[in-house]
Amino acid sequence: MADDDLATLGPAAEPRTTPAARPADGAGWPQPGPGQAAPAPEDLPATGPAGRWLPRIVIAGLVLAALNLRPAITSLGALLEEVRDGLGMSGTVAGLLTSVPALCFAAFGIAAPRLARRFGPGAIVCAGMVAITVGVVVRPFAGGVGGFLAASALALAGIAVSNVLMPVVIKSWFADRVGPMTGLYSMALALGTSLAAALTVPMTDALGGSWRTGLSVWAVLAAVAVLPWLVVVRQRRALTGPATDGAARTGETPVRITASPTAWALAVFFGLQATAAYITMGWMPQIFRDAGVSAGTAGVLLAVTMAMGVPLSFVLPRLASRMRHQGPLAVLLGLCGLAGYAGLWLAPAAGAWAWALLMGISNCAFPLALTMIGMRSTSSAGVVKLSAFVQSVGYLISIPGPLLVGTLYQHSGGWGLPIALMAGLMVPQIAVGVLAGRDRRIEDET
Template sequence: MKQRALAGAIEPVRRSRNLAVAGGTLIALAVVLAALNLRPAITSVGPLLDEARISLGASGTWAGLLTTLPGLCFAVAGLAAPRLARKVGMGSAVALALGILGIGLIVRVLDGPLVVLGGTLVSSAGIALANVLVPVVVKDSFPARVGLMTGIYTAALNLGGASGSALSPTLDSLLDGWRPALAAWALLAFLALVVWKIAIRGGARTTEHTGTQSEPRRSLLRSPLAWIVTLFFGLQSFLAYVVMGWFPQVLMDAGLSRGDAGLVVGLMSLLAVPISLTVPALAARQRNQTWWIVALGVFSMAGLGGLILAPSAAPLLWAILTGIGMSVFSMAVMVIALRARAGDETARLSGMVQGLGYLLAAIGPFLFGFLHDVTAGWTVPLAMVFGVVVAQTVFGGLAGRDKLV
């Protein structure tokens, strides 16, 4: 009898553990699929932009606006994400973001230039919401493995971004046109939405309400640490936007062919995948992440310094060093979770950091191009970016200290 009673007591425990493991695996899969969707909507446009512009009879100004809209939308919609999560729940808010993304991807290929801009605005709003909310889900669902899951999340982001630019020309050929090629990425968004809905319905931990109403919420705008984290995130995004927009031309002028320059910039994104899978997991085990962030900043300084002083000597090496340094993005995402106390505060910090950070980053490509036009060379704009990386490393080092906002 005792053995039966013991077996009966053990069985529910085993069952609950199995359900917890299954739920954790499912939400991890949902996080990865969501992350894979947060860059292709943007990176898929570049390789097909000329074809789309000619087909639509659109101007160069239209093309510039199309590539600028996502960054501005990230800033505006990102600030609204915490309020949305409080109203509908974290899991439902992410599902809504994925749905908005998928709808925007379809809408933007249905008609002329204005519809393309409108669809891009809608899809970018979905990305902006998910950008802010998914890191909060990571912290709430995997509190003991924030570093590992943040690394997986950012690796999936980079993989999705590289896939968007690498696969879109092939989709253009297979599907006979830029419209179906761009619309095809909506399938990935809707797949992520289905898995996400199953995950939150199956009881995976995506906090539906966080924070306590009885405690007044302090404005993060008054927190020096919140501003430090925001500047760290914004400055590293500034570099990333410049690299995506201008580095192919910089590398071509340094001696690489057009094809090789495109491949090297793609390689810079792929370099971040293995680093993102290892460095955050190791850094999260320590109370202080400062030296990890500083070390990655030094790689970017070395690469940019090489491009400034001897651009033609080893352009591939300079690009690789810069690419390694750019993987500090995974650390910028992780410190958002580590510097906040609870889910609601993490959401608010994520909204502030990404909303204001992406607004700062959107200035990067314009300022870089302006300096290039004024000086008719790359030395001054690259020197400006070098200074940005120095500032990023300083603020990153401060953000990595064991403190809470």
């Protein structure tokens, strides 16, 4: 994206005027129509050098936030065996631990629109980065399984609200570039995921071999991500608020999200892909280690799986945004997942690199889902409702998967049944992906 393009980017509703032409008191801005409220001061474009640079700062904030939305999870997957031994976890409790992200995303994600309405999305994303920082640095030293879970929940709460608000930020600031900006965000998210998977074990060894240090070091990256969002908050430029705010100012008809078949299809698709993703992040290194692969190599294999999302997450949203029906992409990704599961069943060690690549392609159902969230509504107000609904319901759907895998693994003594479960869930994921990919808008359905 060229610098000239970045300089003109701002909230979708912002008039394209130069900073010098912006009156400090808001005079000269379009006046509200009949029955509409005047814009609040924080809704007016910012002035001064920081205001001119604000779109670039938002982009930096998006990228840094995305880099921090998975390391708290994948770093744990790379050291799960050491954490289990250090805290005395059973296989079932470890399975519960891999289910905690989905539970927190569902519980805290649903609160994101209300929090954003009151404080502004910029402030909530900033608070989310702070929560990640504190949770990640505290949890290894909290003492016992309970303290570890509580601190993890704090970090995951920060991830949850940021998860929900990222599509809203993109739709609000870059309405004419939803595909490319979703691609940039998804690419950064995949990069952060793969870096945590690849570097956690060697960093742990380099820092003395303690799994506690290896997990807590990722708080540094989260602390850096706080900085651009502090600038956004200081500029009183909280990003476009949720649907009720938008409806109140523009007269939009409120969307009854639960009446939309497309919203439900997208929520189920999101839930099933999240199930597959968190099983992969939580358990795939252990599958390879049980097959005779070393801990370091198993971490690198997970990193390869996650790294596949870096280029594909940038390309896939661009491609999806140009298609009227995204169903064929959902089918293709699902078939790659089925092939990867078949390989993990038949020859987990012999074809480990191929299976890691196939699972990485399959996991790109996540940026596809994010892109469809941005495309299935006509407004930022609709997107925030759809994003909260899809992600909260989706993560609720995904909660039992990792826990069930851990239980099956412990009681069956092998990976045959867990892998069969993963492959079986891929079939309905393909089906609902086709339904969610139809060229529909939730406003038309409700």
